[in-house]
Amino acid sequence: xxxxxxxxxxxxxxxxxxxxxxxxxxxxxxxxxxxxxxxxxxxxxxxxxxxxxxxxxxxxxxxxxxxxxxxxxxxxxxxxxxxxxxxxxxxxxxxxxxxxxxxxxxxxxxxxxxxxxxxxxxxxxxxxxxxxxxxxxxxxxxxxxxxxxxxxxxxxxxx
Numbered sequence: 001x002x003x004x005x006x007x008x009x010x011x012x013x014x015x016x017x018x019x020x021x022x023x024x025x026x027x028x029x030x031x032x033x034x035x036x037x038x039x040x041x042x043x044x045x046x047x048x049x050x051x052x053x054x055x056x057x058x059x060x061x062x063x064x065x066x067x068x069x070x071x072x073x074x075x076x077x078x079x080x081x082x083x084x085x086x087x088x089x090x091x092x093x094x095x096x097x098x099x100x101x102x103x104x105x106x107x108x109x110x111x112x113x114x115x116x117x118x119x120x121x122x123x124x125x126x127x128x129x130x131x132x133x134x135x136x137x138x139x140x141x142x143x144x145x146x147x148x149x150x151x152x153x154x155x156x157x158x159x
Contacts, residue, residue: 001020001021003018003019003020004018004019004020004021004066004067005017005018006018006019006028006066006067006069006070007070007071008069008070008071008072008073008074009072009073009074010033010035010074010076010079011035011074011075011076011078011079012075012079015033017032017033017066018032019032019065019066019067020066021065021067022065023065023066023067024061024062024063024064024065024066025052025061025062025064025065025066025068025069025074026038026040026050026061026062026064027066028066028069029052029061029076035076035078037076037077037078037106038050038051038052038061038076038077038106038107039103039104039106039107040062041103041104041107041135042062043062044062044063045060045062045063046135047104047107047134047135048060048104048107048108048111048131048133048134048135049103049104049106049107049134049135050062050107051106051107051108051110051111051133051134052074052075052076052077052110053073053074053075053110053113053114054069054072054073054074055072055073056073056114056117057114058110058111058114058133060133075110076106076110077106077107077109077110080109080110080113087109087113087151088150088151088154088155089109089112089113089116089147089148089151090109091151092146092147092148092150092151092154093105093108093109093144093147095147095150096143096144096146096147096150097143098139098143098144098146098147099138099139100138100139101138104134104135104136104137104138107134108131108134108136108144111130111131111133111134112127112130112131112144112147112148112151114130115127115130115131115148116148116151116152116155120152120155120156121152121156122148122152124145124149127145127148127149128141128145131144131145131148
């Protein structure tokens with residue numbers, strides 16, 4: 001079967017790739033574009049490890065066909081840090097020890113960044129609700145929530 005030509009903006013850069021009709025965005029990111037930060041946890045949209053932003057919305061890349069990326073803007077974990085500087089969410093995940101094995105961390109960071117772009121002062125309940133689509137089997141969520149709260153405070157200029 002013929003491959004589909006896709007043009008997208010990926011992490012701020014216009015990018016073109018070829019994809020098989022059944023190929024997921026996750027598979028193209030990892031296997032064709034070598035952006036391996038996005039992880040496959042479940043393959044069914046239940047764990048959030050493969051979360052990316054598509055046109056500013058958190059999306060499970062395991063559920064999206066690569067061909068659907070045509071003309072869209074996509075941000076992966078590799079695009080979160082800007083100009084060699086970690087994003088405050090990334091930095092506070094490290095400072096708060098909000099990770100252990102790190103497998104789920106890219107999805108949590110993409111989702112948390114997206115939340116803070118929409119709500120600069122979320123409550124703990126709002127953070128937990130927003131991150132409910134991301135599962136961690138190692139840590140427990142308290143440190144993750146504290147990292148997001150600390151990043152929010154920094155981004156508001158309160159740190």
